[in-house]
Amino acid sequence: MGNREDLLAAAKQCLLEKGYDRTTVRDIATAANVSMAAIGYHYGSRETLLNEALFRTLDDWGDRVGRAVAPDPTVPDTPDAQFESKLRRLFESFAENRQVWLASIEAFMQAQRSPELRAQLAGGQLEGRRGLAAMVTGQSEEEIPDAVTRSVGGVQMALISGLMVQWLMDKDLTPTAAEVMTGLRTLLGVEKS
Numbered sequence: 312m313g314n315r316e317d318l319l320a321a322a323k324q325c326l327l328e329k330g331y332d333r334t335t336v337r338d339i340a341t342a343a344n345v346s347m348a349a350i351g352y353h354y355g356s357r358e359t360l361l362n363e364a365l366f367r368t369l370d371d372w373g374d375r376v377g378r379a380v381a382p383d384p385t386v387p388d389t390p391d392a393q394f395e396s397k398l399r400r401l402f403e404s405f406a407e408n409r410q411v412w413l414a415s416i417e418a419f420m421q422a423q424r425s426p427e428l429r430a431q432l433a434g435g436q437l438e439g440r441r442g443l444a445a446m447v448t449g450q451s452e453e454e455i456p457d458a459v460t461r462s463v464g465g466v467q468m469a470l471i472s473g474l475m476v477q478w479l480m481d482k483d484l485t486p487t488a489a490e491v492m493t494g495l496r497t498l499l500g501v502e503k504s
Contacts, residue, residue: 315353317343322364327410331361331417362428365418366435372411373439376471379404380446391492391503398488401471405478412475440464443471 321342325334336357340347354360382388383396405412422429437460444464445452455464470491477485486494496503 314343314345314349317345318350318353318360319364319367322360323368326361326364326368326414331365331414331421334361358425362425362431365414366431368411369415369418369435372408372415373435373442375408376401376404377442377446380443380467382446391496395488395492398474398491401474402478402485402488405475405482409479412479416476416479436468440468443467 318339321339322334324342325338329338334357336347336350339350339357339360343349350357350360354363379400380397382393383400386392386396418428418432422432441452441455441460441464444450444455444459444462444467447463447467448455448459474485474491492503495501
């Protein structure tokens with residue numbers, strides 16, 4: 312690898328270990344074993360490098376979340392059984408990827424002060440919603456209408472994000488997959504099938 316790639320790998324590592332705000336130019340340069348000036352030369356700024364590292368990390372993480380919410384052949388092929396299974400696997404993902412989830416929360420906070428980052432994150436959210444909607448409907452992402460992306464994908468993303476924030480604060484107080492299902496059924500006035 313060259314300095315550019317070493318810097319990106321080091322920034323990803325620092326992002327997960329220290330977080331966005333606490334990662335310094337010195338941290339990245341030290342982890343990459345290059346000079347601090349190399350960051351400016353290759354990326355222009357610490358923020359540009361950290362944003363690139365963040366998006367690469369979130370892309371990798373998105374693939375793992377996609378696997379967690381894919382259909383589970385070991386449970387009955389009913390919407391409620393499949394959804395509860397997805398929730399259980401999602402909670403496992405929270406534990407396995409805690410640092411990535413934290414980095415994503417930090418990114419949302421940073422985006423409030425960076426229009427460029429906010430635009431990038433919004434694009435990533437749209438892509439994520441479309442992917443989630445595709446998994447539920449069984450259609451390819453290219454076939455998903457915008458209305459389905461906004462409704463099916465958006466609601467799933469809201470549920471995932473909300474549960475993740477609760478889990479990060481106190482995993483023992485976060486509702487279990489079964490409790491989430493009970494809550495959804497109650498809110499919708501639907502009996503368990």
